[in-house]
Amino acid sequence: QCPWGAPKAAPMSCSLADVMSEQLAKELQLEEESGAFPEVAAVAEGPFITGENIDTSSDLMLAQMLQMEFDREYDAQLRREEKKFNGDSKVSISFENYRKVHPFDSDSSEDEVDWQDTRHDPYRADKPTTTPKKGFIGKGKDITTKHDEVVCGRKNTARMENFAPEFQVGDGIGMDLKLSNQVFNALKQHAYSEERRSARLHEKKEHSTAEKAVDPKTRLLLYKMVNSGMLETITGCISTGKESVVFHAYGGKYVLYFTTEEDKVIPPECAIKVFKTTLNEFKNRDKYIKDDYRFKDRFSKLNPRKIIRMWAEKEMHNLTRMQNAGIPCPQVVILKKHVLVMSFIGQDQAPAPKLKDVKLSSEDMKKAYYQVLNMMQQLYKECNLVHADLSEYNMLWHEGKVWLIDVSQSVEPTHPHGLEFLFRDCRNVSQFFQKGGVTEALNERELFNAVSNLNITAENEMDFQAEIEALEKMNEDHVQKHGKKVSTFPSDGDPPIWGE
Numbered sequence: 001q002c003p004w005g006a007p008k009a010a011p012m013s014c015s016l017a018d019v020m021s022e023q024l025a026k027e028l029q030l031e032e033e034s035g036a037f038p039e040v041a042a043v044a045e046g047p048f049i050t051g052e053n054i055d056t057s058s059d060l061m062l063a064q065m066l067q068m069e070f071d072r073e074y075d076a077q078l079r080r081e082e083k084k085f086n087g088d089s090k091v092s093i094s095f096e097n098y099r100k101v102h103p104f105d106s107d108s109s110e111d112e113v114d115w116q117d118t119r120h121d122p123y124r125a126d127k128p129t130t131t132p133k134k135g136f137i138g139k140g141k142d143i144t145t146k147h148d149e150v151v152c153g154r155k156n157t158a159r160m161e162n163f164a165p166e167f168q169v170g171d172g173i174g175m176d177l178k179l180s181n182q183v184f185n186a187l188k189q190h191a192y193s194e195e196r197r198s199a200r201l202h203e204k205k206e207h208s209t210a211e212k213a214v215d216p217k218t219r220l221l222l223y224k225m226v227n228s229g230m231l232e233t234i235t236g237c238i239s240t241g242k243e244s245v246v247f248h249a250y251g252g253k254y255v256l257y258f259t260t261e262e263d264k265v266i267p268p269e270c271a272i273k274v275f276k277t278t279l280n281e282f283k284n285r286d287k288y289i290k291d292d293y294r295f296k297d298r299f300s301k302l303n304p305r306k307i308i309r310m311w312a313e314k315e316m317h318n319l320t321r322m323q324n325a326g327i328p329c330p331q332v333v334i335l336k337k338h339v340l341v342m343s344f345i346g347q348d349q350a351p352a353p354k355l356k357d358v359k360l361s362s363e364d365m366k367k368a369y370y371q372v373l374n375m376m377q378q379l380y381k382e383c384n385l386v387h388a389d390l391s392e393y394n395m396l397w398h399e400g401k402v403w404l405i406d407v408s409q410s411v412e413p414t415h416p417h418g419l420e421f422l423f424r425d426c427r428n429v430s431q432f433f434q435k436g437g438v439t440e441a442l443n444e445r446e447l448f449n450a451v452s453n454l455n456i457t458a459e460n461e462m463d464f465q466a467e468i469e470a471l472e473k474m475n476e477d478h479v480q481k482h483g484k485k486v487s488t489f490p491s492d493g494d495p496p497i498w499g500e
């Protein structure tokens with residue numbers, strides 16, 4: 001019989017209860033205890049240590065969590081009062097300044113610590129600490145014995161069973177959370193350690209569980225979205241991709257009172273796309289972003305974390321352009337760091353099926369084809385964009401039409417590889433609809449010309465490709481020679497300059 005009791009079974013991965021407050025608070029408390037002071041966690045029972053050494057910062061954290069909840073209620077009440085006070089009057093008095101929580105504009109700077117600035121190299125595994133032969137370290141009341149380590153080790157292990165799968169803190173990265181007086185500092189520190197860990201983990205092999213779950217920092221972001229009333233509940237994980245995790249959520253009762261002009265109504269159902277912040281994936285993406293002049297002057301100064309955010313930002317801007325052109329696509333609700341909230345395509349938690357998964361009648365198939373052709377042209381001409389990952393995987397069938405999603409990698413046609421991306425898109429689309437029995441479907445080269453108006457006449461694939469690359473090269477040279485002004489995002493780019 002184990003004196004510490006049987007450890008509870010580990011919760012399933014991707015547990016959304018984690019996002020909810022109580023669970024989060026509890027978890028973070030345990031996490032802090034075991035993560036910050038792995039050697040003295042069992043202080044109360046320890047033979048060398050008196051009660052005065054007991055750490056109270058987790059109580060502080062809990063108190064602050066509660067305060068946050070209280071503030072939220074206070075603000076809700078304030079909003080009601082404000083509404084009542086102003087009534088139908090044309091002139092209204094804002095109670096803005098009396099609000100306590102400003103969940104979406106309060107935390108801009110504190111998280112901006114570059115990982116380069118931290119003492120720990122995120123790519124290097126920390127040395128495991130061992131207890132020397134003599135059996136203890138430290139002096140006086142700070143003494144830590146081997147025995148303690150064992151006791152704590154077991155206890156922590158048992159506790160850690162309660163954590164979500166990614167909370168394996170056994171690597172004991174030394175951090176002194178005593179320094180932090182604030183709950184967010186504690187959370188931040190923890191998030192960093194988590195990130196270092198996941199960077200290492202990643203090098204070993206992609207752990208499916210760790211892949212699925214979101215890191216604590218993200219969880220805090222999600223928690224805040226729920227806590228602020230913007231989202232009602234986060235119900236489940238829709239998709240786990242290489243570069244993102246998508247959740248379903250019900251929109252909150254409140255409007256986004258922090259938007260400037262008019263209040264924005266939260267869609268009844270939302271999709272939350274969390275861009276993965278693990279450090280090695282962005283490498284696959286940077287060819288899209290690095291060469292995108294919209295981001296050029298920002299790219300060089302950025303650290304990986306910021307690049308991930310830019311990726312999310314890019315999706316937001318691209319979706320907005322599409323929305324403005326009337327292309328069916330998710331509507332942006334809010335972007336917070338690497339987390340993008342948008343309207344949910346689907347109903348009652350069931351996402352609309354991808355084109356690849358849906359069995360369409362030949363009539364619908366044809367309809368879908370013409371719609372896609374149309375959207376590709378709109379995307380190119382009106383949005384000045386190339387989707388760059390267009391295929392039956394990123395088109396959803398909903399309410400009798402095709403919806404485009406997944407546009408974080410979309411680029412402007414003048415992107416150094418923009419035309420190649422377009423050609424690839426055309427190939428996917430053309431093949432899909434031709435195989436799907438749409439006899440009217442243009443082949444990839446015809447489709448390319450129909451979308452771009454470039455009228456490349458090459459008869460075969462190879463020559464066509466070569467001409468595309470020649471055009472791209474010409475454009476680049478043109479850019480070099482004329483020193484095209486590097487636009488600062490988000491101003492919309494110049495139209496393509498071919499054919500001038």
Ligand code: ADP
Pocket residue numbers: 238239240241242243244245246271273330342343344345346351352354393394405406407
């Ligand atoms: P990835 O880069 O991982 O492919 P996607 O944006 O394509 O990211 O999203 C992955 C999956 O999540 C999609 O295939 C789709 O099933 C679902 N999804 C994403 N956004 C939405 C949305 N707004 N509404 C419904 N489902 C969505």
Ligand code: MN
Pocket residue numbers: 393394406
């Ligand atoms: Mn996708």
